Amino acid sequence: MMKLKLGPLADDKPVKVAVELPASLHRDLTEYGRLLAGAAAPIEPAKLIVPMLERFIATDRGFAKARRPMQKPE
Template sequence: MSKLKLPAVNHEKPVKLTIELPGTVHSNLIAYAEAISRETGQPAPDPAKIIAPMIERFMATDRAFRRIQKNKVPLRERNL
């Protein structure tokens, strides 16, 4: 069995966002949650709970984004 790219769902304090997703993306989130369940033997997580770890993983592996973040001036040092 292949390893999924998404690790276990972290239960940090959430920030609530309201988003709209295409139906196919929602269906794929449900399928991914079911795949996590089969791989871990745990109940399937709520599809909404796996969006944040997916985005986090995507940003962590995006080289261009990491390069931008590395060269970014911290907010407190900016002239606002």
């Protein structure tokens, strides 16, 4: 099985999201959902957006560095 950045998604209460995506990105999200689901029913693109953004934020070193409080020099 291939290694994807996202693991299994939590079965949370659905939240309606309205965003406009380029068609190519929607196709990629649809394919990602199909690959992530494996033999199960494909995961709809809207359910991938939040975990992908969370993963992106969690692994963005520049963002993490900018969020750290300024340390006082000794």
